[in-house]
Amino acid sequence: MAILEILHYPDPRLRKKSEPIPAVTEEVSQFAQDMLETMYSFHGIGLAAPQVDRRIRMLVADCRPKDEAGSRYHLEDATDLEKNVQQPLVLINPEIVKKEGETTYDEGCLSIPSYYETVKRFEYIEVEAFNEKGEKILVKTDGLLAICIQHEIDHLDGKLFIDRLSTIKANRLKAKIKKFGYPDEQDDESEE
Ligand code: ZN
Numbered sequence: 001m002a003i004l005e006i007l008h009y010p011d012p013r014l015r016k017k018s019e020p021i022p023a024v025t026e027e028v029s030q031f032a033q034d035m036l037e038t039m040y041s042f043h044g045i046g047l048a049a050p051q052v053d054r055r056i057r058m059l060v061a062d063c064r065p066k067d068e069a070g071s072r073y074h075l076e077d078a079t080d081l082e083k084n085v086q087q088p089l090v091l092i093n094p095e096i097v098k099k100e101g102e103t104t105y106d107e108g109c110l111s112i113p114s115y116y117e118t119v120k121r122f123e124y125i126e127v128e129a130f131n132e133k134g135e136k137i138l139v140k141t142d143g144l145l146a147i148c149i150q151h152e153i154d155h156l157d158g159k160l161f162i163d164r165l166s167t168i169k170a171n172r173l174k175a176k177i178k179k180f181g182y183p184d185e186q187d188d189e190s191e192e
Contacts, residue, residue, distance in 0.1 A: 004038045004052040008182060009112045015158040018048075018055045020093045024134035028058070032090040032132045035060045044110045045073075046148040048155030051111050059152035062088035063145040079143035081124075089139065091129035094153055097138075098126035105147045107161045113182050117173055119164050121150045 007014055021028055031054070039047040039060055046061040064087050065073045101123030108116045124142040127149055131137050141149070151161060162170050 001037045002034045003041050004034055006038065006042065006047075006051050006110050007053055009109075009160060009162070009177065011111075013053060014050060014111055014155070014160065016050065016055050017158050018050050018057045018156040021056050021058060021130075024092055024130055024132065028056075028092070029090075029132040032058060032060060032092075036062070036088055036090075039110070042110050042113075045144070046152045047110060048152040050155050050158070057093045057156045059091050059094065059149070059156065060088060061091070061145065061148050061152060063143070063148050073144055077144070079141075081141045082143040082145045085139055085141050085145060087145075089145075089149075090132040091127065091137075091139070091149070091152075092131065094127050094129040094149070094156075096122075096125050096150070096153065097128050098124075100124040101142075103142075103147065105144070107147070107151060109151070109161055111155075112160065112162065112177065113184075115173060115177060117161065117165055117169060119147075119151075119161050121147045125149065 035047050035049065035052060038052060045063045046059060048059040049056045063082065065078050099122035102120060103123040104118050104120050106116045107119045123146065125146045127139045129137055129139065154160065162173055165173065
């Protein structure tokens with residue numbers, strides 16, 4: 001197991017489209033475990049391979065509510081559909097085959113740490129994919145997990161949540177990032 005380095009916006013590597021994975025090999029499942037470990041170590045709920053500098057179509061997610069201090073998502077928030085999905089989830093070559101409704105959520109991203117903005121997504125999705133054992137699976141979900149999967153699939157196409165904001169909101173957020181940077185980088189800067 002290994003904690004991988006996460007690329008941060010505006011790294012151009014986050015903008016590349018990822019390639020399908022031809023076969024679920026031992027190396028691929030090992031990499032999925034490294035991605036999960038990395039995601040947990042940064043308290044994330046989802047992570048896509050391009051965020052750790054691999055242009056392959058794989059994402060991991062674990063949106064199970066954690067009743068701990070500071071958690072934005074609580075046990076009573078999980079929907080019945082979400083509870084039926086076995087998590088953590090590894091999705092290889094995921095394809096959304098059905099999408100319905102509309103919802104919004106205050107999204108964040110491990111590649112844009114400490115910034116949040118409201119994003120519109122489909123409320124319900126069905127996703128076909130392979131799991132880490134190479135088995136074909138169909139995930140039917142709504143709730144936070146549906147939002148998270150859509151966010152991570154965007155990464156596989158080189159898209160970030162800031163691309164889904166209005167130009168005004170996106171520009172405001174980009175200006176803030178430019179001015180204040182990210183939390184771990186601020187330590188090196190003065191208080192100004
Ligand atoms: Zn993200």
